[in-house]
Amino acid sequence: MSDKEIGTEETFPVLPSKNKGKGKAIPTKHDKEHLPWVEKYRPHTLSDLISLEYITSTLDKFIKERQFPHLLFYGPPGTGKTSTILACAKRLFGKDWNSSVMELNASDERGIDMVREDIKGFASTRKLFSTGSEFKLVILDEADGLTNIAQNALRRIVEDYAKNVRFCFICNNVQRLNPALQSRCTRFRFRPLKQDQIRSRIEEIAMAENVNITEDGIQALLKLCGGDMRRVLNILQSCSSRDVIDETVIYNCTGYPHPKDMERIMNSLANDEFSIAYSKIKIFMENLSMSLNDIITEVVNYFKIHEFPLSGETMAYFFRNLRLIEHNLNTGGNNTTQLAALIGAYKNALKKADK
Structure with a gap:
């Protein structure tokens, strides 16, 4: 089945309106006040989902016709993937839906043992009592974090136990998921919210x-x-x-760089000599608890908004260096050393532009 674009509207309940009885009330501070707001405002039914209507109707049709397929939800974080499948689970299995659903996060356990012991054990058993659906449901969040061996083993389980269980794979990067697993699922792509x-x-x-x-x-x-x-x-x-x-x-x-602070950082990069720029930005980072990773992200965003004084070739040189600096930071590189590399890359790019 071809990919279906899921709408960008996150699935949150509707606030009470002035017309009494219309819409569903968002819980007040007195209700579930100790829950994180992410859970407090999570939708609970398919009717609470306000994504594109044809998507919710498709899911509803799957459930009504008892033709629920294996699913693959992919796209950026925070776009409603988990909320959607949990709403489906509650519709499928009723108030005791937890007993028919296994939720796993592949970032916690991502190897072959989890697939063989946990998932296979759950998938190989049939439901004793029907709650409207004869099958059970496995929700595998962050499925792109599974090892290749685990994904290969999972492919066989999806095939062998289709009568007992349906799978919903949730991931951010679909390219890291085995194509053989993808081909066994109906795919839905979630986009960032507007x-x-x-x-x-x-x-x-x-x-x-x-x-x-x-x-x-x-x-x-x-x-x-x-x-x-x-x-x-x-x-x-x-x-x-x-x-x-x-x-x-x-x-x-x-702890994210304020736009005014980024203006000062960019001015220092462009106008101060290396040692002065290094001292100024280092003080900014220490006093304002800035992350160099966040500064790099904002440098890139800055050039999306402001005119970049470099040619395409020198821009490519600078951004290649930014990528390398970010990689070094993510693999344990020293912040002060990578800050020096950032300033040096920008100064070198300016020199290339002047030639």
């Missing part, structure tokens, strides 16, 4: 939680989340104890 959709959720949840967030605070959240509703909720909850959540609070809470 900013207007995220904005409406921020406003609704802020109202429900009595959180005072300013317009520049909302803009900062929209910029930082990158279409990830989970990240929006986590940041918003982290900042919720403040009287007012503005742009500065958002950036301070996340």
